[in-house]
Amino acid sequence: NAGVTQTPKFRVLKTGQSMTLLCAQDMNHEYMYWYRQDPGMGLRLIHYSVGEGTTAKGEVPDGYNVSRLKKQNFLLGLESAAPSQTSVYFCASSFVGSNQPQHFGDGTRLSIL
Amino acid sequence: AQSVAQPEDQVNVAEGNPLTVKCTYSVSGNPYLFWYVQYPNRGLQFLLKYITGDNLVKGSYGFEAEFNKSQTSFHLKKPSALVSDSALYFCVVPPSNTGKLIFGQGTTLQVKP
Numbered sequence: 463n464a465g466v467t468q469t470p471k472f473r474v475l476k477t478g479q480s481m482t483l484l485c486a487q488d489m490n491h492e493y494m495y496w497y498r499q500d501p502g503m504g505l506r507l508i509h510y511s512v513g514e515g516t517t518a519k520g521e522v523p524d525g526y527n528v529s530r531l532k533k534q535n536f537l538l539g540l541e542s543a544a545p546s547q548t549s550v551y552f553c554a555s556s557f558v559g560s561n562q563p564q565h566f567g568d569g570t571r572l573s574i575l
Numbered sequence: 576a577q578s579v580a581q582p583e584d585q586v587n588v589a590e591g592n593p594l595t596v597k598c599t600y601s602v603s604g605n606p607y608l609f610w611y612v613q614y615p616n617r618g619l620q621f622l623l624k625y626i627t628g629d630n631l632v633k634g635s636y637g638f639e640a641e642f643n644k645s646q647t648s649f650h651l652k653k654p655s656a657l658v659s660d661s662a663l664y665f666c667v668v669p670p671s672n673t674g675k676l677i678f679g680q681g682t683t684l685q686v687k688p
Contacts, residue, residue, distance in 0.1 A: 466618070495675075504665075504678045505619075520675070552618050560669035561607045561626050564676065566618030 464488055468553050468567035475543045475574045483538040483570050485553030493556045494536040495520075495564065496528060498549040505552065511536055512558075543574045577602045577670040581679035588656045588686050596651040596682045598666030608649045609667040609676075610640055619665065625649060636660070656686045 466487045475481055485494065495510040507520030511530040525547060527539045536555075540547060550571050554564040578601045588594045600606055607626055611619040623634025630642045640651045649666060666679040 504680050505676075507675060510675065554618075561624065563609060563621035563624060564619075565621070568616070568618045 466553055466555055466565050466567035468551075468570050470570060471568070472571045473573070475540075475572065477543060477545060477574060479543050479574075480539070480541050481543065481572075482540075483551055483553075483572075485536045485538070485555075485567060487534055487536075487553075487555040487565070489555060489565065490533070491555035491565070492533075492558045493562075493564075494530065495554045495556075496526070496536065496538045497552045497554065498522065499552060499569075500549050508538065508551075545574050548572060548574045577668055577677055579608075579666045579668050579677060579679040581664075581666055581682045583682050584680075585683045585685065588684070590658050590686055590688050591655050594653050594656040594660070594684065594686070596664050596666075596684060598649045598651065598679055600647050600649060600666070600668055602647075602668055602670070607669050608640075608642065609669070610634065610638070610649075610651050611665045611667055612636075613663040613665065613681075615662075622651070622664075656684075658686050658688055660684060661686045 469484045496508040497505045499505050506522045509528040511517045514533045517528045529537045550569045552569050554566045556562045556564040580599050609624045610622040613619045623632050625632050625642045633639045638653050664682050668677045
């Protein structure tokens, strides 16, 4: 099993450009999440999904959009990148239930110039 | 509001010595509590969880955690530290059934040979 796979691993964008980060999981998890990790800020939830076709806002959703067209995939889009979105982005997935651990990918390191 | 606190930004331990990484929580009702570890340039990895039952929880890589309801603590422990245990450790609580997580600020563990 690959677990949670994120692509790309690294990317540099110019301000105003758009891009999509892809997350794929092969564990048949219902829930999927996108986080960003910044120095001194810990992990903050951007958006999450409790099932195929459903998404919800997390703690810091502004400037991001998501889609969950297939159960195994969760896409994070930046429509017009800003330097404040420079961060490390992590995708995670889990089974249903708050007692279920989340499984994380290895992250996408995104720099916006 | 539910929260977790990790009072130490960094813990330094000599290899072979026991280690403790501290966590206190503020959760209504009976808490679920997790510990995750993050190695450099990697995603978070689940170590162990407390759901109910025994106050001493055993997890991956020889780690264990002690749940103490009266002190509202969930400290991570290992009897004999390894240099390879050096990483960033997060205490985490899931406040709702959506799968959202509340992260502590993280504690960097440095194990020196």
